[in-house]
Amino acid sequence: MAVADPSDLDKPRLRDRLYAWRTGLLRSRRFQTLAARTPLAARVARKDGEALFDLVAGFLHSQVLMAFVELDLAEHLAHQPRRVESLALRTGVNPDRMRVLCQAAAALGLMTRQRDGRYALGRLGAALPGIPGLMQMIRHHDVLYRDMADPVAFFRDAPATELAAFWPYVFGASGPIDPATAATYSELMAESQTLVAEEALRVLDLGGVRRLLDVGGGTGAFLTAVGQAWPEPKLHLFDLPPVIGPATHRFAAAGLADRATITGGSFRTDALPAGADAISLIRVLYDHGDATVKMLLAKAHAALPSGGRIIVSEPMSGGARPDRAGDAYFGLYCLAMGTGRARSTDDIAAHLEAAGFTDVRHRRTARPFITSVVEARKA
Numbered sequence: 001m002a003v004a005d006p007s008d009l010d011k012p013r014l015r016d017r018l019y020a021w022r023t024g025l026l027r028s029r030r031f032q033t034l035a036a037r038t039p040l041a042a043r044v045a046r047k048d049g050e051a052l053f054d055l056v057a058g059f060l061h062s063q064v065l066m067a068f069v070e071l072d073l074a075e076h077l078a079h080q081p082r083r084v085e086s087l088a089l090r091t092g093v094n095p096d097r098m099r100v101l102c103q104a105a106a107a108l109g110l111m112t113r114q115r116d117g118r119y120a121l122g123r124l125g126a127a128l129p130g131i132p133g134l135m136q137m138i139r140h141h142d143v144l145y146r147d148m149a150d151p152v153a154f155f156r157d158a159p160a161t162e163l164a165a166f167w168p169y170v171f172g173a174s175g176p177i178d179p180a181t182a183a184t185y186s187e188l189m190a191e192s193q194t195l196v197a198e199e200a201l202r203v204l205d206l207g208g209v210r211r212l213l214d215v216g217g218g219t220g221a222f223l224t225a226v227g228q229a230w231p232e233p234k235l236h237l238f239d240l241p242p243v244i245g246p247a248t249h250r251f252a253a254a255g256l257a258d259r260a261t262i263t264g265g266s267f268r269t270d271a272l273p274a275g276a277d278a279i280s281l282i283r284v285l286y287d288h289g290d291a292t293v294k295m296l297l298a299k300a301h302a303a304l305p306s307g308g309r310i311i312v313s314e315p316m317s318g319g320a321r322p323d324r325a326g327d328a329y330f331g332l333y334c335l336a337m338g339t340g341r342a343r344s345t346d347d348i349a350a351h352l353e354a355a356g357f358t359d360v361r362h363r364r365t366a367r368p369f370i371t372s373v374v375e376a377r378k379a
Helices: 016-027 029-035 039-070 084-091 095-107 123-130 134-147 151-157 162-166 179-201 221-229 247-253 290-303 324-337 345-354
Strands: 111-113 119-121 211-215 234-239 260-264 278-282 309-314 357-363 372-378
Touching (some): 016 029, 039 095, 039 134, 123 134, 179 309, 221 234, 290 345, 309 345
Parallel strands (some): 211 278, 234 260
């Protein structure tokens, strides 16, 4: 296949001349020096400089967070502030190195340094254990960091990644699956799903829904949250047999056993269970490529009655307005998984409409970095 000439792909436009002038000005060392002497420009330059430095230091900041979590500093500081030497003894870290870690954690808001020299939890560090699934995700990030160790090779060469091996279900794994992998997957999904369900249910009105089928619902965390918030709908969980095991206990513990049905199967090879008037796909589409999404939405459309409703909830790309969480985190995470992608609300709407759904609506959540919601109906 002939390689395209880049000049053929980027035909210049008239407004590009202004862009070139502006970019050249900002790249100029002389302009930067003059701007630093002008009060208004100096503030802008300082803000830009700080933002660039944060990008440069971002990996180190994430490693400080990882150490904070792995060394259980939130637990060690839960009841009282402590001195560096005490934290060093409790964690087995050299005191001089612990002092550097404490200073770094304090600078990032995870800890605070008190007047007497002791260190206490900052607001971020104190809140961390109370956010469902977050500490598990942080511990799991060492896999993603290794996959991104050579970012140029990551983007240019599409190498095999550890993260892809961690999520075998995304690739339609069949046959024996390592029980430890299944347990880790289930725990991580269940914990993090709690926060997603909480956010989605703030904007969803499930009044009038008689039976909700949650496809790819794992251990039933989302359906449990639905059942506790809405007493009317019957709940139907559909996911791979190795994943759904803990769901029975979860539903029973929540007092939902009489309202819940669990079906093992794969949406890749099986028809979706019939009888639901609403189907939810919670953090499912972004795990899969467009062909799989097209197939799944077609099956959802076929399973629903006229007027039936589909709910898509997951982190989403900003599309024409790139978003930090959707594009600079989840976009890369999906790339490392080797399948799927973070889609914009417009992308998801287009897939829903292609599958035959109508009345597509975007429900704005308060925390889109956790999840966004798109709904549609079957005509």
